[in-house]
Amino acid sequence: MDPRYQIQRLKILYLARYLMNETSEEHPVSIADMERELKGYGISAERKALYKDIEALRVFGLDIIAVGGKRTRYYVGQREFELAELKLLADVIASSNFVTQKKSIQLINKLEKLTNRYDAKDLHHEFIVSDKPKSGNETIFYSVDSIWQAIDKNKKICFKYFYYDLYRKKDLKNNGNVFEISPLSLLYEEKNYYLLGYDEKADKLKHYRVDRMLNVTVSEKKREGTNTYTKEELARYTKGVFGMYHGEMTKVTLRMTSNFNNVIFDRFGIDTTLQISDDRSHFDVTLPIQVSKQFYGWVFGLGKDVEILSPICVREEYVQICKEIINTNS
DSSP states (O other): OOHHHHHHHTHHHHHHHHHHHHOBTTBOEEHHHHHHHHHTTTOOOOHHHHHHHHHHHHHHTOOEEEEOSSSOEEEEOSOSSOHHHHHHHHHHHHHOTTSOHHHHHHHHHHHHTTSOHHHHHHHHHHOOOOOSOOOOOTTHHHHHHHHHHHHHHTEEEEEEEEEEOTTSOEEESGGGOOEEEEEEEEEEETTEEEEEEEETTTTEEEEEEGGGEEEEEEEEEEOSSTTTOOHHHHHHHHHTOSTTOOOEEEEEEEEEEGGGHHHHHHHHOTTOOOEEOTTSSEEEEEEEEEEOHHHHHHHHHHGGGEEEEEOHHHHHHHHHHHHHHHHHHO
């Protein structure tokens, strides 16, 4: 077959790519521009044929808009993603700690290909890859894929888990032995990705940072806990976790001045019940909390207008921690 004939068959594809990459409302192109572009690929194009190709692309779904005047010009209008949406996605990627800096740049470069080169340039200038600590684990995407596969297949997962020691070396937990967990969901919290799963041996929910999970594999064993924890219960669990640190789940009652209602709504949801005092000067609220130092730090950060009412053991532990801090820094 004549190679020129094969190239000619690609004409409409090259034309679609040219219009997608090179046009915008501020940068329309003429039929003559299209002819020159196609000629660069060795493709001949008559004006009448180009008009038919443009109409075919419209029928296919490409939003090609004609601008009138002495010379009709064309550009692609509505696209799959608006520029504002691409900027939002780029910002999420750039600010996510679980995505390595190298992968952040690669993903944002791919996002740029979803718009024209003029807007892509603006998109590139909009984001800054954070200099905050980002994960060094390049395998996180494969771990996430394995977790979703396990959930879809109703299977457990096996993995090793680590923290970093003082010398930045991986310190394997559980004496280097494999964790076996029933994955229930993945959640994005504080710019990190977490696995939320059921530990059958401990008979409770646990969470793990995905970028600290190694060698994630799908087990042949069926998941446990799927009939025990509803989506609502999983949501309540995540609300009560502070800093994603583990602690004992406890119902804690707080008394707060009335101007702190939005602090509660932002953290625990707009449907949280407040017991408002008769004079509306304060309210009491009872919340399921994983009590940890991070929770106490949150309370401390809200200042003197917040009081832990119950349970007494939580109140006393908070007071003791505050005393220790004062003694350490006095």
